[in-house]
Amino acid sequence: MIPASVRPRQIPASWQQELAEAITRPQELAEALGLPPEALSAGAATSFPLRVPRSFVARMRRGDPEDPLLRQVLPVAEELLEPPGFGADPLQERAAQRAPALLQKYHGRALLIATETCAVHCRYCFRREFPYAAQHGEGERWSEALAAIAADPSLEEIILSGGDPLSLSNARLSALTGSLTQIPHVRRIRVHTRQPVVLPARIDAGLTEWLRSSTVPVVLVLHINHPNEIDAALREACAKMRAAGATLLNQTVLLAGINDEAAVLARLSQELFAAGVLPYYLHALDRVRGAAHFLVPDERARALAGALAARLPGYLVPRLVREFPGAAAKTVLTPITGGR
Numbered sequence: 001m002i003p004a005s006v007r008p009r010q011i012p013a014s015w016q017q018e019l020a021e022a023i024t025r026p027q028e029l030a031e032a033l034g035l036p037p038e039a040l041s042a043g044a045a046t047s048f049p050l051r052v053p054r055s056f057v058a059r060m061r062r063g064d065p066e067d068p069l070l071r072q073v074l075p076v077a078e079e080l081l082e083p084p085g086f087g088a089d090p091l092q093e094r095a096a097q098r099a100p101a102l103l104q105k106y107h108g109r110a111l112l113i114a115t116e117t118c119a120v121h122c123r124y125c126f127r128r129e130f131p132y133a134a135q136h137g138e139g140e141r142w143s144e145a146l147a148a149i150a151a152d153p154s155l156e157e158i159i160l161s162g163g164d165p166l167s168l169s170n171a172r173l174s175a176l177t178g179s180l181t182q183i184p185h186v187r188r189i190r191v192h193t194r195q196p197v198v199l200p201a202r203i204d205a206g207l208t209e210w211l212r213s214s215t216v217p218v219v220l221v222l223h224i225n226h227p228n229e230i231d232a233a234l235r236e237a238c239a240k241m242r243a244a245g246a247t248l249l250n251q252t253v254l255l256a257g258i259n260d261e262a263a264v265l266a267r268l269s270q271e272l273f274a275a276g277v278l279p280y281y282l283h284a285l286d287r288v289r290g291a292a293h294f295l296v297p298d299e300r301a302r303a304l305a306g307a308l309a310a311r312l313p314g315y316l317v318p319r320l321v322r323e324f325p326g327a328a329a330k331t332v333l334t335p336i337t338g339g340r
């Protein structure tokens with residue numbers, strides 16, 4: 001019998017359907033990738049379960065348990081390790097809370113946790129333990145955040161984050177940004193999202209209409225870690241967002257065994273540019289419990305940043321940054337550049 005996951009499938013009617021059909025069982029993922037079930041079952045006991053849309057799985061190499069996209073989403077036994085220095089709230093985000101869903105760390109911009117839902121569960125996510133669920137309902141959270149923003153004229157830019165803000169329906173998104181842009185001092189909206197990457201179908205007509213009709217500039221900061229994530233569907237989604245007036249940037253998390261090689265990072269920058277996206281940040285891993293096996297030591301990270309700078313034009317070199325709680329900005333880690 002052919003397993004359901006490899007039978008020819010109908011194209012899902014909508015991104016919502018594709019989201020609902022995301023893979024959540026390691027066994028199903030193993031079947032889809034032609035791997036033996038035991039190859040993927042080691043990390044079953046986790047409170048942050050597997051979740052990955054099928055269009056992202058389609059970009060993984062079949063039969064390769066070390067595939068760099070697979071490793072970003074597959075729960076593994078190492079997550080249960082608790083090395084010193086890795087905690088539940090490594091960035092002390094609770095200290096930055098201005099309202100239940102509003103975080104401010106930096107001058108002029110604040111981050112609104114628009115929703116807690118994501119299309120994909122990334123194993124290294126630094127908000128994997130943030131207690132969103134313990135907070136109020138979404139509507140109430142938004143109105144408290146909106147009131148705090150309206151009361152502070154220094155807040156020029158609002159960053160929608162989460163979770164993934166593009167998990168919201170177009171109607172909810174428009175309602176939220178409509179309220180934000182009615183506040184006279186809000187001059188820019190930024191959206192931090194991985195959804196166009198893992199679910200390119202999310203960039204539907206309603207979303208591009210939302211971008212086109214925005215009364216303030218919208219910056220979308222995508223989250224792509226490896227060049228294999230960029231396929232024709234993602235390039236098409238990026239072209240649509242650009243045509244609708246959005247500025248597209250990318251942030252990458254530096255991950256051991258996934259993208260910690262200069263050649264991979266260089267290819268990522270080149271593929272991003274070809275898709276109309278500029279590299280913005282390369283983040284040193286935040287020390288969240290469960291992600292220690294992804295850590296790249298600082299010296300190695302700085303050497304990689306130097307190697308990138310030595311082979312690419314400056315505008316294709318992302319800034320290597322680390323977040324230190326209490327700092328006035330993300331801190332740039334100086335690249336180590338060798339001679340020629």
Ligand SMILES: *Cc1c(COP(=O)(O)O)cnc(C)c1O
Pocket residue numbers: 096103104105106109110111159329330
């Ligand atoms: C990372 C972050 C930002 C964005 O910082 P930029 O340097 O402007 O990209 C803003 N607010 C919070 C709370 C953040 O964590």
Ligand code: SF4
Pocket residue numbers: 117118119120121122125126127128162163164194223
């Ligand atoms: S999409 Fe972003 S917020 Fe969601 S799990 Fe991945 S890294 Fe975390």
